[in-house]
Amino acid sequence: MNSKSWAIAMPRLLKLEPHKSIEELEKLYRQTQDPIERTRWQILWLIAKGHKVEEVAEVTGYRRGSIYRIVGRYNRLGIDGLKDRRHQHQGPETLLSEIDQAFLWQALQEPPVDGGLSFSLWV
Structure with a gap:
C-alpha cells in the first residue's frame, strides 16, 4: 500500500500569542455582550486552555477553518482581530445615482x- 494513499488526521493544538492571559480570556468571554464576539473569546479561551481544534468546534458549533481564522486574526491583530465588523459595514454603494x-x-x-x-398568465 502506498503511504500517500491514506492519512490519519491528528487533532491539532493551536498556539496563541500571549496578548491576554487565560483568566483574561475567560473574563472577556463571560462579559462580552455581542454574541459573535463572545463566541470568538470562548474559542480563544478554550484554545488557551489546551483544547484541540476539534473539541472547540464541537463545543462552539464553529467549523475548524473558522477557528483557525479567528486564532490567526487574534495572533496577528490582538483584540482588534476579534471585533465583529459586520456592525460597521454600511453595505455596498448604490449602483444608481439619486437622480x-x-x-x-x-x-x-x-x-x-x-x-x-x-x-391570465399569472393565474
Whole structure:
C-alpha cells in the first residue's frame, strides 16, 4: 500500500500569542455582550486552555477553518482581530445615482409601456 494513499488526521493544538492571559480570556468571554464576539473569546479561551481544534468546534458549533481564522486574526491583530465588523459595514454603494433612482421610482409608478403581461398568465 502506498503511504500517500491514506492519512490519519491528528487533532491539532493551536498556539496563541500571549496578548491576554487565560483568566483574561475567560473574563472577556463571560462579559462580552455581542454574541459573535463572545463566541470568538470562548474559542480563544478554550484554545488557551489546551483544547484541540476539534473539541472547540464541537463545543462552539464553529467549523475548524473558522477557528483557525479567528486564532490567526487574534495572533496577528490582538483584540482588534476579534471585533465583529459586520456592525460597521454600511453595505455596498448604490449602483444608481439619486437622480436615476428617482427616475426609476417614477417609472415603476406608471403602467408598463408595453402593456405588461396578461393577467391570465399569472393565474
